[in-house]
Amino acid sequence: MRRALFIVVLLLFAPIPMIGAETETIHLWSEEPPGAVLLWDESGNLTSINPDQPIDIHLPNGNWSLVRLIHGIPQDNPLLFNQNTNASNFLEQVIENPRSVSGHAHLDLLGPIEQAASLNATWSSTISIPNTLGHPDLPDSHLGITHQITSEFSGNASLFSEWLSNHSQIGCCAYDKIDMVGTPIVTSLVDNNSWGWEIEANLSGLADSRSTRLLWIPITGDLSDHTDLRITLPAPHEIRYSPQSEHISGLPDDFVVHRSAIDVTGNITIALGTNMAPTASWYADERQLPWLPFAQSTTIESSCSDTSIVAPQSRFILQSENTTLFDENASNVTIDPMFLNLDYSTWVNLTLECTDPQGLMTNHSQELYIDGIQPTRNLQMEYMHLDDQEPVVVDVGQQTISLPSGAVLSGSTQAGDDSAPPVDIRWTSNKTNGWIQLGIGNHAWDDMFVQGPHINGQHLTIEDRHQAKPLTVYSLELELVDAAGNYATQSWDVLVTDRTNPNPRPALSVDGNYYGELNLPIEGGPQIDVSLEESWDDIDAIEQLTWSVELNDEPLNVGQSWSEVESFTLPALPAGRHILVVNATDSSGNKGTHSMLFVVEPPMGGFLQISEVVKIGTGGPGEPGAMDITLENTGQGETIFRLCYLQDCTSEFIAVQATVDGPGNMTHRLSVTEWAVGDVTIRIEFDDNTSEEFETKLIISSEMTPLMWILLMLPPLIGFIALWRLKKQSEQEDA
Missing domain, CATH: 2.60.40.10 (Immunoglobulins)
Structure with a gap:
């Protein structure tokens, strides 16, 4: 600490004791750290002691003194020892009235305190120092003033008093950064218990041209800093400011600087000024x-x-x-x-x-x-839903406001009061965290109200989303506060009704596996199963919904209740694209629809049909020719075939496969070596040695000659003549 600065300097030059040595030594120890202490031998030589660690040192044989320090001042009754010693009891003793430095100082500024003017002041101070501490400017101050008088002044106290008078300074202050000067009158004080001095002086200083006067009080670590300094100012001046104001107390024109409470060296800065009246508010x-x-x-x-x-x-x-x-x-x-x-x-x-x-x-x-009058208001509220044509006016006198989910609720408030300032308008709700609407005098707002997060949805398990959920009820409060703090409130329950459509969610599966690119249904294969277990409604239980199903724009009679439609099987379907529509209606009449497109692939294998045969040329029986044969394949997969007529066959072809968009179409030419008379039959031969025959509408016949036409007409002519003769003979018999 600054107060024991000169003691610390002495300790810096003290020799380091032997640690752990055990021969020809004295062991000094303690159970706890000793705090601030001084240790010296019979010649007065100091030995350094760590105040924060328990003592454990070995000292040379001889007579030793251990003294405790309080605020840097050596105390009476030192521990004297010349053998192994435990200092714990000595260090734990309570010192009832510790020795300390006492005294006071007074700086009385007489004035004038003005720009560029000389300042007059008086200084008086007194200090009393215990005789356990010597003068810091003389050797061995830790041994006390009596030792110094004996060693330095041969025991002559008068010589010491004279020396003290010549070596004591005022140590006052600086005015506007220039030291104040004066001739001190020093009176030394020496008795058996203490020593010190008194100083009286007339001081003067010179102000600079700045508007603010500064007073500097030096803190140097001298013994004088152990005493407080009182400063008095002439009227109408006062202390204005000080960075060290926590160490200053008293009145604005009569205050005390507590120098003993400051642990660092430097200057205390005090700004002086003319007293001004305080401000009031x-x-x-x-x-x-x-x-x-x-x-x-x-x-x-x-x-x-x-x-x-x-x-x-x-x-x-x-x-x-x-x-x-x-x-x-x-x-x-x-x-x-x-x-x-x-x-x-x-x-x-x-x-x-x-x-x-x-x-x-x-x-x-x-x-x-x-x-004493509450604020009043004119309030209008209404809501509007996307499905509505006109807004619905809300009866603000009712406790409950019912509106459909997704509706936008709006409020308009005009507030008034008998006092002049406008009324604060505050709307609050638990709709969302921190929902608040603020206004002054007139205020309008609107916000959409929907069901809360507790409703059914895909975030819930299937079992939970199938359960009924309560309608959401929000609180809504209007508070009007006038400038005086009078308030009027009104609150409502906002009931959000069900206006949200159910959510049908059909899932297709084939042969126990979900429908997908890797698991598409095939015509003639396993049937398609439909599951609606992923469906939900935001409010109603799943059993409360009414269902209908359409397949390719035709109603599918699978039932209307949940137990009937939860899972069902589609009828056998041909290859192609199909549309499944599932409708669900909740108890509030909201209808949800889910439409999905799915495909059925053609069957596996070759399913060939001849759709058209065109004869090339006019060749007749026995003549060569050709046919263009058009085929349809309603199957998928690789199919190898050839076309044959009698003994004539084409080379092998790979059939065009059918897709979900229709059969595969192809046309191939079959060359004929010699037409045979009669119907033309086409044979399809497959690579597995099977075949199929198809009758065409083509007939091969010979060209007609005149004789052939006569022979062709002769039988009908003979028949006609015979009939005519028979009729004529019948008429004759009747006649």
Whole structure:
């Protein structure tokens, strides 16, 4: 610490003791750290001791002294030893009245304190130092002043007093950064228990041209810094500011610098100035002055501020017309209109007086209005849903507001009060975290209300999403607050009704596996199963829904209840694209639809049909020719075949496969060596040695000659003649 600076310097030059040595030594130890102590031998030579570690050292044989320090001052009754010693008991002893430095100092600035003017001042100080501590400018100060007088002045106290008078300085201060000067009158004080000196001096300083006067108090670590310094100023001056204000106390023109509490060296800076009247104002939490509520008490805090180190005194005076309601010296007052028997809608006067320690005063006065009437409002609310053509007006007088999920609720408020300031409007709701709407005087808002997060959805398990969920109910509150703090509130329950469609979610599976690119149904293969277990409604239980199913725009009769439609099987379907539509209707009439397109692939294998045969040329029986044969394949997979007519065959072909968009079509030419008379039959031969025959509409016949036409017509002609003769013979017989 600074107070023992000269002791620390001595310890820096002290020899380091032997640690752990055991021959021809004295062992000194303690159970706990010793704190600040001094240890010296019979010649006065210091040995360093760590104050933060228990003592454990071995010292040379001889006579030793261990002294405790308090605030850097050696104490009486040292521990004297010349053999192994445990110092614990000595270190634990409580020193009731420790030896310390005492005294005081006073700097009285006489003035004038002005720009570029000489300053006159007086200085007086006294200090008393225990005789256990010597003068820091003489050797072996740790051995005490008696030892120094004996060793340095041959025991002559008068010589020491004379030396002390010549070596004692004022140690006062600097004015505007220039040391104040003066001739000190020093009186030395020496007795059996203490020593010290007294100083009296007239000082002078010179101010510079700046507007602010600065006073510097040096802190150097001298013994004088153990005493406090009182500073007095002439009227009307005061201390304005100091960075070390926590070490200054007292009045603005008569204050004390507590030098003994400062542990670092440097300068204490004090700014001086002319005393100015304090400023006066007040405030009230959660109030807009001058408006005060009639039914609530209001606490008004004074805000008296000054440029000095001491806060001004506050005085409140409340008056109604010519009657004083209270007059109090206090930093705050509470105004309770009902307790003071005030009527609402009346004005009262409040005055605050702020007085500094030098008697300068400032007051602040204001008329306060006692407001006892709640604010009023004109409120309109309505909601609009996308499915509605016109907005629906809300009856704000009802406790519950019912609106469909997804509707936008809007509110418009016009607030008023008997006092002048506009009314604060505050809407709150638990719709979302922190939902709030704020306005002043007039305010409008709108927001969409939907079901809360508790409703059914894909985030829930299948079992949970099939259970009924309650409708969402939000709270909604309107609060009006006037400037005085009077408030009016109204609250509603906002019931969100069901306007959301159910969610049918059909899932197809084939042969126990989900429908997909790797598992498509095949015509003639396993049937397609449909599962609706992934479906849900936001509010209703799954059993409350009504169902219908359509396949390729035709109703599919699988039932309407959940037990019937939860899973069902589609009828056998041809290859191609198909559309499945599932409809679900909840108890509120909301209808949800899910439409899905799926495909059925052609069957595996070759399923060939001849769709057209075109004869090439006019060749007849026995003549060569050709045919263009068009085929359709309704199957998929590789199919190898050839076309044959009698003994004529084509080379092998790979059939075009069918797809979901239709059969595979192909046309191949079959060359004929010689046409045979009669119907043309085409044979399809496959690579597995099987074959199929197809009759065509082609007929091969010979060309007709005149004789052939005569022979062709002769039988009908003979028949006609015979019939005519038979008819004529019959007529003759009748005649």
